Structure formats: structure tokens, C-alpha cells
Amino acid sequence: MDVIESEGLTKRFGDVLAVDNVTFRVREGEIFGFLGPNGAGKTTTINMLITLMRPTEGSARVAGYDIIKEPDKVRKKIGVVFQDPTLDRRLTGWENLYIHGRLYGISSRELKLRIKELFEFVELKGWENKIVQYYSGGMMRRLEIARALLYNPEILFLDEPTLGLDPQSRAKVWDYIREIKSEEGMTIFLTTHYMEEAEKLCDRVAIIDYGRIIALGTVEELKSKVGNEIIYLNTTLDGQEKIFIERLRSLDSIRDLKVLKDGIISLSVNNAPETIPKVLQEAQRLEVEIREVRYLRPSLEDVFLQLTGKGLRDEEATFFDHVRMRRIRMRRGGRR
């Protein structure tokens, strides 16, 4: 059964098309991820699904209810952890959970038990009566996860659940998410720009860029789109490359070839260790200078790179991005 059905969901802010005709389905009990760079339209999509924004066009059904016509019913079925904290920082952790539980109609007695359980679940025991202001970022996120679970929602929305967390806190949040899925069988919709997060957690992933879904499938399906292995060549563009690229295309072992930015060529191959010598031979013959060769087993990062011709994000730039950055920096330095 599909618990989220999005049909041509579109959101425009003035001239900016934030979400462009997005159609997808989320199955009951799966972890579905929206993977894409910052500003790709992930949060806007979530905001529409959780009824905080009206779509400009299209619509969606969440837990069987129309997000435009029946927002109240949708709200009863969902739990949300927003990207930025939405806690009342002047109140204690316990009070934050208590207010939430009462808003969701949980009886006072049941609520007290549930809060106790959840403080244990997210390992915040002992912090119940501390003002939230004094929590660390990771603790706030955990408190928010606990809060979203109070009510046992059918669908849990997590917008960048580990954004800005240190590696330890991140691993903890991942554990909680897996536990929620395995024990409660809850459907989880999450957005992330960490491909590692999508790979480790999600049953299915939609890759989103400039407001459009550019690929959707299981992690394995997506990876198989780019072939088993990828070779990246960093070349100088000196006019020879056209012939060189033609030569490469004619090689049997190369399934796909793409010219990315700055003379970087990516090759999808079945067997990189066998192909690399052939490629280097061709390069030598045609006097194409190859500065660097790198080969990778594909990750979602490569899927993204293949589909969009750019890296997923700046902070964790790819190998060649570093090279590019260094060059830019040098150029800037020279001008000074």
C-alpha cells in the first residue's frame, strides 16, 4: 500500500520554481529518502506534504488524505522533525514533550509513562527538568525525535535529521531511525544531502535537483545506472580530446562516457583495473595529458555526479572538486 502519493506537486515562489512537478509514491513501512543538494526543494516538498505550505500546482495524499482538502486529517497521522529545532527553549525537555503530547490528545497519565520511555530511548535520561536552552545541538535533535514519536504517528517526516551533528550523534540518530522502523514498522520519509545517510538508511531513494526528481529507486538500482565501476580521468583540454573521446567510445569495455566540467571525463565500466591500461595507452598514443586517474565503486555521489554533472555538496567535495578549488584559489591569489 502507498501511504504517500504525490501527483505533480509544484511550488513556485515568485519567479523561482522550488519544486517542479514532483510525482512519487512511498510504500507503507519503508524508509524513503529525498537526496539532493541544499536548495534542491527537499524542505519545500516536506512542507507541502505536512500541510504547512500550499502547493502551487498538483497535490498529494498522505496517509490516504488529501493535503489540500483534508489538512487536519493529515496532521493527525504524521510526526515531523523539522530541519531547524522547533522546541520551546525556555521550557524544560519534559515540558516540551508534555505540551506536545497534550496537543496530540494523549491522556496525562499515559503521557507521563510515554515521556519516561522516550527519554530513555533517546538517551536523555536525567535531562528531563533541564531548560532546553542548555541542551547541545545533538541533544535537541534527539529530544525532537522523542517528541515526534510520542504520538506513534503513521508516517514520520525527518527533514535533514543529522544536519550539523557530530559523527557520534549522527550514528546515534541513525540507530534510532533503524530501531523505529524495525520495531514500530513506521513509514519514514526523510530528506538528506548526505549520500552516506541515504545509502545506510533508505530502502528507496529519490534524487532531487533543481526541484525535479531525476532518479528514483533502491540504492542498488540507482547504482546500477552508473555501471559497476567508474573511472574518472582528469585531462587537459587541448583540442585532442575529441579524437580521444571517440577512441574511448569505441572501446568495448566502456559502457558509458560523460564529459564533465574542467576536462574531467567519467567512464562507466565493468572492470576498471583491466580498462585503465587501455585508456592510458590511447591517451599516450594521442598525446593527451592525463593528470590524474581515479576509479571508484559507485556510490550515490557518483549517481548524482553522473546525472547532474556536479557534486552533491560543497562541504564534502569530491576528489576533483578539491583540485578545482585549489586551482581557483591559485588564480585568485595570482590576481592580487
Added chain:
Amino acid sequence: MKRFIRTVHIMWYRQIKRFLRAKSRVIGSIVQPIFWLIFFGLGFSGTFRTMSGGMNRNIDYLPFLVPGVVMMSVFFGSFMSGISVIWDREFGFLKEVLVAPVSRDATILGRALGDSTTSVIRGILILSLASALAPSINLAGIPVVLVSMILVALSFTSFGIIIGSKMRSMEGFQLINTFLSMPILFLSGAFYPVQTMPTWMRAIAMINPLTYGVDAARIALTGTGVNSLIADIIMLLVTSSIFVSISAWVFRRTTIE
């Protein structure tokens, strides 16, 4: 209905909790009106006696000022609570409320009631301190003062919420506050009687809800006033229901865009 009341209650609880946490705010909000009473009231009372002539049937300035200052503190406390709507937007709590499966009317009413409660408590504290400074005031009038305080508080918390919901920055709210709070305060008869104002000022005072709150409290505490007590209370009931309704209407339409 039960759900509605539960929502109102929990939002009220939240505002009260927040108020109790902000100790410095509580102290500041009590000290300031007391300073007004002492420095302005005592300092001005000599001049006032000669100016007012027969207008106020020989009441002293301090008893005249007490209901004004009490209402001033209720007004400020209530109106400034609108800024917490902006805070909630800034710190994200607004989203938590907006996505909750509850009636928005109930959340905003609970919030208005919570902030009204804190303003009224403040007003009561100031009234009890003030009664020591001006022993001639009629303490039997306190129930009436209480009613008018509640209605003034509801009107102006709702008014603050309306403005807070439309504003995106604290600075914007402060600007509106500067433009509105002084005229509302000075054109309410809190510090000097409405009757002696120039005609145009009096006209504005008559559409100012605070005027009726001050007047009702003054009649209850000193026996003198401009309107009849009944008229004052009716006016307050009308304005508070209008403002509460508008704030609910505005909040129902609030999005995070």
C-alpha cells in the same frame, strides 16, 4: 469541545510556564509602573490639584493615577506579548503548533488567555502595591477592576498577536509598538482626564479601548469617571470579542511562507 478546551488549556499552560521562567521580566514589569506612580504621581500631584479645578471633584492626583497605571501595566504586558509570536516564528516553535492536529482557534485563544493571565496578575500586584501609596482608593471596587483588566488584557494580547502574526522581525514589531503604544497610552485618560483634552484628541480617545478600561477602573476605585460603568464594560466586551475574533481569523491563515 473537550479537545478544544484541552488545547486552550495546554497553550495557556505554556504561556504561564514561560512567564514564570522569565524572572527578570516579571520584576521589571512590576517595578516600572511603581516608579511611574511614585515619581510621576507624587511629583505631579501638586500641579494637578491646581489645574484640575472642579473637574474631578477634588480627588487627589495619586488616586486618580492608580487605575491609570494599573491599566498601563496591563496594556503593556498584553500588547508586548505579541512579540512572542515573532519569537516563536524565529525559534521554530510556531511550526510545532501549526502542524499539530488541533484547532488553530483553540491554540490562539489559549495563548491570548495565557498572556492575559500574566498581565492581569501583574496588574493585581501593582494594584495592591499602589493601594499602599494611595490609601483613599475604594478596595470594594476590585472585582470590577478585575473584570476590566481581563477584558483589556484580552483585547490587547489579541491585538499584539494580530500584529505579531503579520510581522517578520522583532524590529518591525518594535517600530509598530513605538507608533501605537504611546498614543494609546496617552489618549486613554490614564494620566490626565479625557474631558480636558483638545476635541480632536478626545475623539481619538473615544475609539481607544484602553480609555474604557481606565474609566471603568477609575469609577470602581475612586467613584469618578467619564462614562457610566455599564457603558465601559459593554465597550470592553465588544472590543475584546472583535480583537479575539480577528486574531483567530489571522492565525487560521498563518503559514510559514
